[in-house]
Amino acid sequence: MKENDCIDEVVRVKDVFFQYHGQPVLENIAFVIKKGSFTGLVGPNGSGKSTLIKLILGLLNRRERGEIYLFGTPLEKFKQWSKIGYVSQKANSFNSGFPATVFEVVAMGLYGKMGLFRFLRKGEKEKIDEALNTVGMLPFKKRPIGELSGGQQQRVFIARALVSEPEFLILDEPTVGVDAASVKKFYQLLLKLNQEKNITLLLVTHDIGVMTRYVTDVLCLNKTLHFHGTAQDFETSDLSSVYKHDVQLVTHEHGGFHT
Amino acid sequence: MIEALLKYEFLQHAFLVGGLIGFLAPMLGVFIVVRKLSLIADTLSHLTLTGIACHLFLTQHFSFFLQLHPLWMGMSFSVIGAVLLEKLRHIFHSFKEFAIPVVLSSGIGLGVVFLSLADGFNNDLFQYLFGSMIAVTKEDVWTVFFVTVIVMGLLMLFYKEILFLSFDEEQARVSGIRSNFSQLLFIVMTALVISISMRIVGILLVSSLMILPVATALQFARSFKQMFAYAIIFGELAVVFGMWAAFSFHIAPGGTIVVLSLLLFIVLLSGRKLLGLPVRVYRSKKEEM
Numbered sequence: 155m156k157e158n159d160c161i162d163e164v165v166r167v168k169d170v171f172f173q174y175h176g177q178p179v180l181e182n183i184a185f186v187i188k189k190g191s192f193t194g195l196v197g198p199n200g201s202g203k204s205t206l207i208k209l210i211l212g213l214l215n216r217r218e219r220g221e222i223y224l225f226g227t228p229l230e231k232f233k234q235w236s237k238i239g240y241v242s243q244k245a246n247s248f249n250s251g252f253p254a255t256v257f258e259v260v261a262m263g264l265y266g267k268m269g270l271f272r273f274l275r276k277g278e279k280e281k282i283d284e285a286l287n288t289v290g291m292l293p294f295k296k297r298p299i300g301e302l303s304g305g306q307q308q309r310v311f312i313a314r315a316l317v318s319e320p321e322f323l324i325l326d327e328p329t330v331g332v333d334a335a336s337v338k339k340f341y342q343l344l345l346k347l348n349q350e351k352n353i354t355l356l357l358v359t360h361d362i363g364v365m366t367r368y369v370t371d372v373l374c375l376n377k378t379l380h381f382h383g384t385a386q387d388f389e390t391s392d393l394s395s396v397y398k399h400d401v402q403l404v405t406h407e408h409g410g411f412h413t
Numbered sequence: 414m415i416e417a418l419l420k421y422e423f424l425q426h427a428f429l430v431g432g433l434i435g436f437l438a439p440m441l442g443v444f445i446v447v448r449k450l451s452l453i454a455d456t457l458s459h460l461t462l463t464g465i466a467c468h469l470f471l472t473q474h475f476s477f478f479l480q481l482h483p484l485w486m487g488m489s490f491s492v493i494g495a496v497l498l499e500k501l502r503h504i505f506h507s508f509k510e511f512a513i514p515v516v517l518s519s520g521i522g523l524g525v526v527f528l529s530l531a532d533g534f535n536n537d538l539f540q541y542l543f544g545s546m547i548a549v550t551k552e553d554v555w556t557v558f559f560v561t562v563i564v565m566g567l568l569m570l571f572y573k574e575i576l577f578l579s580f581d582e583e584q585a586r587v588s589g590i591r592s593n594f595s596q597l598l599f600i601v602m603t604a605l606v607i608s609i610s611m612r613i614v615g616i617l618l619v620s621s622l623m624i625l626p627v628a629t630a631l632q633f634a635r636s637f638k639q640m641f642a643y644a645i646i647f648g649e650l651a652v653v654f655g656m657w658a659a660f661s662f663h664i665a666p667g668g669t670i671v672v673l674s675l676l677l678f679i680v681l682l683s684g685r686k687l688l689g690l691p692v693r694v695y696r697s698k699k700e701e702m
């Protein structure tokens with residue numbers, strides 16, 4: 155395939171293998187994420203979901219084999235990082251006493267886009283307010299980030315990922331520690347971003363029941379790719395029921411861990 | 414004191430230099446504290462001493478070095494050490510703190526060798542260790558001013574990058590920030606500021622001037638911007654009054670400056686406690702677990 159051949163492809167993963175210290179974690183992974191899709195990535199704990207995402211983002215560079223393309227460009231040459239927003243699974247593992255306000259944290263989302271020697275302008279400040287408003291955190295703008303609850307911090311990090319107006323948003327279990335009512339609102343927000351702003355979404359979650367109601371595609375991972383197809387196909391497949399059962403357990407354990 | 418200040422040129426120089434480092438040291442200190450790099454500051458200050466010892470040794474054998482300010486050699490060692498530290502931290506990825514004792518002890522060892530060879534265990538050494546206001550020359554002022562301009566320029570250029578990296582390295586990298594380069598730049602800036610601070614505060618006490626005002630600022634700041642403001646205010650207070658006390662009572666300024674910063678920290682912290690305000694502790698989630 156030539157570069158930029160298919161601009162409607164946001165991610166292309168080809169025959170990717172990965173191991174941590176000789177321990178294989180991903181084997182023979184291949185898939186494509188199309189522009190405008192909303193993909194749910196599911197799989198039990200330790201199945202390699204976060205690892206796969208870090209590979210896509212170039213955060214792990216000891217890839218054993220395989221190729222990854224972002225927006226048609228090989229990962230190694232990809233430079234337009236502001237097109238991608240990322241909320242990591244451990245988003246709130248930052249230093250809790252870090253003396254920065256919510257506003258300052260969200261502003262960081264714009265740093266990659268801004269040139270050297272540039273400070274925030276009015277338009278950029280408005281964008282930050284808008285992103286905070288989207289996640290319902292505008293009233294907390296001036297509060298130190300360390301003084302917020304875990305779920306509130308999570309929302310701030312989502313705002314930071316949104317502020318640079320990415321075309322592709324990757325969220326690794328963003329709703330862990332977020333209350334049920336907010337989870338619903340959060341999914342509706344994702345749907346809005348996907349449908350109105352045409353942002354391509356990749357969402358890692360254990361919450362299969364809820365997820366399948368919103369996503370267009372499902373990736374099912376457990377070291378190898380077990381399923382890749384539309385949400386409807388996933389619902390009718392055997393995998394769906396197996397995972398629903400498995401994952402229910404997993405979700406509970408998970409919740410326990412974080413509280 | 415004011416009379417003396419008007420009368421003695423060296424005192425004017427000393428206060429100029431002090432004013433600049435009272436501003437720069439806490440400013441970089443803000444990043445050092447939030448990144449938990451205090452030990453790196455100490456390591457780099459000891460390397461400055463190694464460089465100065467090397468200069469001392471070289472002047473005895475090559476007259477060329479007599480024309481050179483010892484601080485340049487100190488700065489070179491400190492900067493080279495900073496680069497080395499970064500490299501070592503990459504090599505021992507999972508044991509990053511391992512790099513510090515290696516560089517620190519090698520630096521001190523080498524410094525002692527140079528000092529012994531140069532017969533340098535004398536009054537001069539004492540000044541380098543604990544600081545001095547005597548005989549601060551115009552050349553000192555220019556050197557410090559020059560470094561201040563460079564460091565301020567770099568900090569303004571790379572403020573966003575360094576702040577984001579300090580907050581969350583992974584996210585910063587995903588935003589396309591070149592983490593290795595910014596990291597290296599920051600540590601080199603730290604090396605430069607440490608070297609120039611040494612003239613007044615002394616090698617053994619430089620890192621406290623970078624850390625203590627920031628620790629105090631942490632109690633009051635409600636944003637990252639405020640951190641700088643408070644840290645610089647506390648830093649300048651300590652330096653100016655510390656130098657005044659040092660001159661009046663014939664004490665090494667490094668001592669008075671650090672003791673004053675410490676007093677400021679204790680008084681303001683107790684004040685907060687008495688007023689029933691929370692005392693903030695800086696720690697990461699990892700340590701809480």
Ligand SMILES: Nc1ncnc2c1ncn2[C@@H]1O[C@H](COP(=O)(O)OP(=O)(O)OP(=O)(O)O)[C@@H](O)[C@H]1O
Nearest residue numbers: 174175179197198199200201202203204205206243
């Ligand atoms: N830094 C690391 N070093 C070594 N092994 C690792 C590391 N990170 C993850 N692993 C291993 O790789 C495997 C996949 O981990 P990964 O974090 O990708 O799983 P996950 O699907 O995201 O799980 P979860 O649902 O718990 O988030 C696990 O077996 C884990 O033990």
Ligand SMILES: [Mg+2]
Nearest residue numbers: 203204243326
């Ligand atoms: Mg994970």
